[in-house]
Amino acid sequence: MTAAGIGVDMLEISRMERVMRRRPNFLRRVFTEEERAYCERSARPAEHYAARWAAREAVVKALGCGFGGGVGIRDVSVTRDDRGSARARLTGGAAKVALEKGVVEVALSISYTRDVAVANAVAVTEAVKPKPDARADAARALAASFREAKSVLDELERVEDAQMALPIDTLAPDMTAVASTALPTNRPSTEE
Incomplete structure (x- = not known):
C-alpha cells in the first residue's frame, strides 16, 4: 500500500518530566x-504529554515537512474521536502541506511504557484510503432480498391459511357438485 508518508517518533518520559519542571x-x-485537559486528568501527565509530543513529530515526518x-x-x-481513539488534528501550515500532498487523513497510533x-503516523491519500468492502455491500443486499422474499412467502401463507379456513362452498359454490361427481371412488371396477 502506497501512502503519502509514514512517521515514527519516540520520547523518553523522563525528558518530558524535566522540561515540565524547568519550563x-x-x-x-x-x-x-484540549490536550492539556486530557493529560492533566491522568495519574501520570508526563506520559501523555510525551506521547502527544511524539505524535506531533511522527505526523510531520509522515507529511515529509518537519x-x-x-x-x-x-x-x-x-484530539480524540467519538470512540476515544487518538486522531491527528492539522491546522495552519500542517493543513496546507497535507492539502498540497493530497493527504485526506493521518492515521495515528500512540502508546507508552513506563519509560x-x-x-506512529501514516499520511493517507484518497488513492490508498481503504474503500468499503464491496462484498459486504453485496452480502447486505442479498440479505435484504431474502428478507423481502420471506415477507412475500409469509403473506402468501397467511392468505392460503385464511382461505383453507373457509367452507369449500364459500370458495367455489359450483365446485361441490363437480367434486361429488368427478372424484374417483375406491369402489372396485366391474369393467374388465
Missing part, C-alpha cells in the same frame, strides 16, 4: 487546551 510555560505554549518553513508546533495536535512514549 512551566512550555505546556501552555505547545499543547492545546517543523519550520511555515509549519508551527501547534499546527499539529492530538518511553512512541507514536
